[in-house]
Amino acid sequence: MGVILTGIIAFIVIAVTALLIISGNFEKSTYLEPWKKDYAQKFDDPRIQLTAYGLLAANGHNMQPWKIRLDKDNPMVFFLYADSERLTNEVDPFARQMMITQGAFLEYINIAGDKLGYKTDIELFPQGGYDEQKLDESMNTTPVAKITLTKATSQSAPLYAYMFLPDTNRAPYQSTKLTxxxxxxxxxxxxxxxxxxxxxxxxxxxxxxxxxxxxxxxxxxxxxxxxxxxxxxxxxxxxxxxxxxxxxxxxxxxxxxxxxxxxxxxxxxxxxxxxxxxxxxxxxxxxxxxxxxxxxxxxxxxxxxxxxxxxxxxxxxxxxxxxxxxxxxxxxxxxxxxxxxxxxxxxxxxxxxxxxxxxxxxxxxxxxxKPTKEVPQSMRRDVIDLIVKE
Missing domain, CATH: 3.40.109 (NADH Oxidase)
Known part of the structure; x- marks a missing residue:
């Protein structure tokens, strides 16, 4: 009986170990690096720093459909584009959720700017709206926003710390109502x-x-x-x-x-x-x-x-x-x-x-x-992957 029990325990240990290896338990989770509070500071360009904070924003299907074009002539100007290659056409056929996602990104940039000591002037659709008949193509050529930075005094930015929490919690909530x-x-x-x-x-x-x-x-x-x-x-x-x-x-x-x-x-x-x-x-x-x-x-x-x-x-x-x-x-x-x-x-x-x-x-x-439990942070891309290579 003892031999059988030992065999069963050994099998369970081997099976669990195999599942952990298949899962990648011993892999470094590089997809979580953008959540580190010092991640943005790896970059000298303030535009890339702020983009790293925007990357943490809520987004549909976690597609992170943002592209950033850095202005060649002005080191304090950059443009946000919707990434047409990351459309979810079945669930979002008119790209409405895609555009909400763009706005979510911009607010995180705005809050991070206050904390880092930059005033962010955000101009929406600076070159006009999309050609809805050629939406994919128009997204690639028409920016959602032009962001102009001005050096300013760092502000307290009370919401800044909460940018590092997961935006979505799918767990059950407490029954307590809001006041x-x-x-x-x-x-x-x-x-x-x-x-x-x-x-x-x-x-x-x-x-x-x-x-x-x-x-x-x-x-x-x-x-x-x-x-x-x-x-x-x-x-x-x-x-x-x-x-x-x-x-x-x-x-x-x-x-x-x-x-x-x-x-x-x-x-x-x-x-x-x-x-x-x-x-x-x-x-x-x-x-x-x-x-x-x-x-x-x-x-x-x-x-x-x-x-x-x-x-x-x-x-x-x-x-x-x-x-x-x-x-x-x-x-x-x-x-x-x-x-x-x-x-x-x-x-x-x-x-x-x-x-x-x-x-x-x-x-x-x-x-x-109110949550019943904390939930893990979700995957995020490397911020450099958002920067358009000219």
Missing amino acids: SEQINELENLNTDDNISIKILQDKENVDKLRSYAMKGASIEAGVNRVMKESETIFRSNEYQKNKYRYGFSIEGQGTSGIMKHIMQGLVTLFPSMNSGKAASNMFIQSTQISVDNTPAYAMIITKDNTRLSQVKSGILYSKLILAAHQQGVVMQPLSQALEEYPEMKELYRSIHQDYTPKGGTIQMLVRLG
Whole structure:
């Protein structure tokens, strides 16, 4: 009996060790280096330093779709472009989420500028808007923003420290509701008459938005081409994460420690665990757990749906994330019901009818609350990879 038990224990140890090796447990996680607080200081050019901070911003599908062109003639000027090679056309066919992502990046640059002692003058679409009929090509030639730096006195930048926290927490939240003071502070972050933040935590709206989130997840889980798009950018182990440094991974669901590596090893050995019906079921189940443990929701709503409004929504979204972190509150986007591919059309129409009856566009829908646990940071690219080589 003792020999059998010893054999079983030895097998388990060997199996776990093998999974850890397959997972890349002994690899250095270079994809996390941009999260280090001294990472930006490796670069002498202040434009690259600020880009390194912008790289930490929230972004759709963790595609990090930013390109930076440094002005050749003025060392204090640089331009932000949307990276058309990082579009997620199935889930975001009109590139609305892509443009929100651009705004999220700009606000992180703005906050980091205050901390580093630079005034950032951000001019949106300095060369005019996109040619929507040739969107991919237009993104490559038309900047989203021109950023001009002026040396200034370093400011306290109270939200700076919160830039180094993960922008998304998919874990269950505590049942504690936000206080009226917290709600007022978050809703008053906006100063643009064209945009509003709406926070909802009464039972009727929480139940209604939970239903919208689940319907959206169910629809998306049933659209093969959309799920396949996400599957294509899933990085199953440390080797892939170090190679690509963008997309989805196991820890995105909040799994960490040795369990992360065991799961990574299993998914690497058996890719079907994260594809097809298995992936769809996992997505629906994780959404259900999340929304069943959500005390409040927030929306960012614009009166129109122009590219300018989309970018400004992203700027506001970064402010919302960081101010919420300051309050000890975390959030997670629930974007499915706002997506614009054909299968989601009816749900998109319905949620807008309920929450923007006089017109307007819901740019962001997020769940928010106090966290039950911390979650790991996600992959980030090397900042130099964002710089356009002239």
